[in-house]
Amino acid sequence: MVVANVHPRAGQAPAPRRLTVLGATGSIGASTLDLVRREPERFVVENVTANRNAADLAAEAIALGARRAVVADPAAYGELKERLAGTGIEAAAGADALVDVAAEDVDLVVAGIIGAAGLPPAMAAIEAGNAIALANKESLVCAGGLFMERARARQATVLPVDSEHNAIFQVFEADRADRIEKVILTASGGPFRTFSRERMASVTPAEALNHPNWKMGAKITVDSSTLMNKGFEVIEAYHLFPIEADQLDVLVHPQSIVHGLVAYSDGSVLAQLGSPDMRTPISYCLNWPARGPAPSARLDLAAIGQLTFEAPDMERFPALGLALAALRRGTAATNVLNAANEIAVAAFLAGRLPYFGIPALCEATLSALEGEGVPAELASLADVLALDARARAVAGGLLAGIAAATGAG
16 A cells, blocks of 8 residues: 555645554654654554553653554553543553554554564554555564565555665665666674674673664664674565665675665666664655655765775674575575574673674574474464574573583683
């Protein structure tokens, strides 16, 4: 379903665009709602969801005049219902309620739930034919082939929210895809770009969470520091755009100004530039195919002075290599990699796994599941979720051994 009311009649204001915001209390949700508040005449938020933060979700629902608020965690339902009492806003809870609200007919679903938990509601949104602004990378990392096949079958528009994919979307000439030689995603390099491998072995969660350019949630910030996030973004790009795996490349660009580049057969390279602010790509999705205002800082290239680029160091950042290899093995491998990485990052943040234990646990889990003869591709959402659960169990079983083996770096 293409977003409605894009080209109103002359002199006629467009009807407000109706939104469902999945993950409204997270980083993507907060940026989305900031944009909505700046243009209340342009957007109506019908539904908002959160994992378990009932207090903030209720406050947002009331402030926005939403019709329904949903918490994924049933234990938070009582608090949500109490806070919404007398407002007329419907409260609901649980995984099924998330799926139901994602499938409701609106103009755009903003899929901002982080992790594999965001896959079922994102899939429900496209099965309903809704346009979706996709910030949940696990939908493509865990089930890319299936997800995009269902989007095509349901004629659901998929708009990429990640700054890199949004940048490529803006300069990718789809009707001339056969003239594209390479798609290049940029990476800031994270907080450890200049660290030696020896120094990286002892980094702490606090250091990993200190990203030099972006303000994001804890999990994605750690993924950025290991470059696993960039590996996942390469996998996403493979599914989003009509290109082959060997046409994808990564450049480390510390300034985070150039977000994506597309190289064409005539030698031209088109790039999208912008300040490192997620409100820019979110605004693009909210207003697509038009453009709307965003409060992001305007670029002053003279003040920035220089833009630098370098190749990623696969020895210091082995997670990127793991992701690229998994892409070539198929969706099952990328599904396993995502599950193992979620277990590994949670353990690192809890102080139960050293920094280099993150890629080590991912590699060990991939090897273990490969030995079980998992098929390369996954035919259904049930298959996707079953493999995700199996991979998490295997990673959990390997965790203590990997922590001991990598404890000295």
